[in-house]
Amino acid sequence: MMNPIANTAVFVALTGSQNALERKLTALRSLATAFCIVAAFCLLGKGIFELFGITLPALRLAGGILVFLVGYHMLQGSSSQMHSNNPSSESEDEDKDIAISPLAVPILSGPGTIATAMNYSASGGFLNIMVTMIAFAVLCMITFICFLYGPKLIDKVGKSGINITTRLMGLILSVIGMQMLIQGVHDAYMLFQLVS
Template sequence: MSSSLSLFLVSLSAVFFVVDPIGVVPLFLAMTAGDSRDKIRRTALRACLVACGLMLFFALFGSIIFKVFGVSLGAFRVAGGILLLMTALDMLRARPAATRTSPTEEQEGAVKEDIAIVPLAIPLLAGPGAIATAMVLMARGGSSLRTMIPVLAAIVLTFVSCYFILGASSLVQRVLRQSGVAILERVSGLILAAIAVQFIADGAKDLMR
């Protein structure tokens, strides 16, 4: 029992800090500028559900999938960095990100921006580092059910916390108002671009090895 509790606490701290929902709040505010409170909560809920599902999936089957398809974590990191960089450039130019609108919605003449899946869930919340952490924790604990449950529970609890943290960001948005959000959007775009470049650089190093 004590070993399971110890594994749970280690897993919870590791997953929570690598996901870093508090650090995502400024980016989340910038990308949901002008949205209603209900839409912000729905976006946060969808992002957390997708990210949590992805983390659980890779925790259980990640090592098998990478071996089957011959995909390295470095390649995944570079792909995530490119997606982040595209969004960051649009934020710096104060225009809607092209990754938010699907071709079908454009053909129907509906303008619907959706950042819940990309880049919020992937790769901001469930990025290469978070996925790698989940896979390492599962490998460290072993394949028995008693050691798998604490890691999986830590992932679920982390994203429950993510939902409440991101859902409360609307309070900050009301305080900042439009001018404050506009400034935050450009600053966040610069930070996001730096994160994207770091993702690409780390991935390139992994690939070169």
Template sequence: MATGNLSVWQFFVTAFVALLLVVDPLGLAPLFVGLTEGQTAPQRRAILRRAITVSLGVSLFFLLAGQKVLGYMGISIHAFGISGGILLFATALPMIFGGRSPSQRPEDDEEGSPGEDIAIFPLAIPLLAGPGTVTTILLLASRSGFGDQTHRMLHSGALVLAIVAAFITSFWVLFWGEKLMRQIGQGGIHILTRVMGILLGGLAVQFVLNGLSGYWFTLTGK
């Protein structure tokens, strides 16, 4: 996925799809329904609104400051692309073969501490804005930094819009999760989750290939 060569619209679509695959609101829907069992529709909406707000804030923070943190630690974007691709591939495997990624296991998150706001934990962190989401944002941000200043500004703006659009979409998918589950059934959700896992796995491999090719170019200039 050589996103640096994409038009602004293509980059927006690529970023939106990538983030939606990583956040996986369809896969989270059964967990959200379980976590909010007994809540009224307005209460669920309020919980989701807080969760999405926190997730969006975390994501935008890493979009703005993430590359500076990497630079401070001496980590090249190519090295991060390789490690990030491996992490995303590890996230995709449980989606394909059943279950969730280690950072998104329902059994670890269904019960919080007394008085703990489930909108913050586990919904916002680590389920919505977990390591996979942060990694994807940083990788996409690195690909939007090529070209002249106008190109960079347009692609950075497209990435911000893609992040916002992905979380708004996740909000509505989760809010209507119970009805979606009744419509397509648990089996349908499993099938869709596996398809999304395959797509995420392909995206992860492409991130690794981009990192390797970028590192090779740095070494050889070819």
């Protein structure tokens, strides 16, 4: 769900007025927050399911729709509302913490990312949870490197390179979303057969 290169463009735009040290601190705080949020949902996924009476097929169906919508918007060359920063028309406070919002939530750990993490971690045991968390940690480190070298990366890749990467990621996310939907429908059918 996280697209480091596309998110780097957003990060550079949001931190344009910051110096190198402030930009580094913002990147660290936003990625640490995003990782903690996703890790919490990975670890507490099954507990959340039991508390609210949610089934795995329901999560796969809802998560598949969310992931597909994000991918579809990326394929169209536009950012999904779940992964974009829409500055309000009101004057913003200079000390507003952009590391938490909008960077950590919803750009880095939006609904689609959380649903995907819960889907992969809740479908198995402790090993699945650890693999999901390690994969997200690696992705956070890659994103941190992209954030550090953001301005240089944007200059080298250019706007067309970012557009191509975004569309390719959109295609992949759309396919992942459809796969989650298909698996959700299959699992819901099997659950219905067991109940009846």
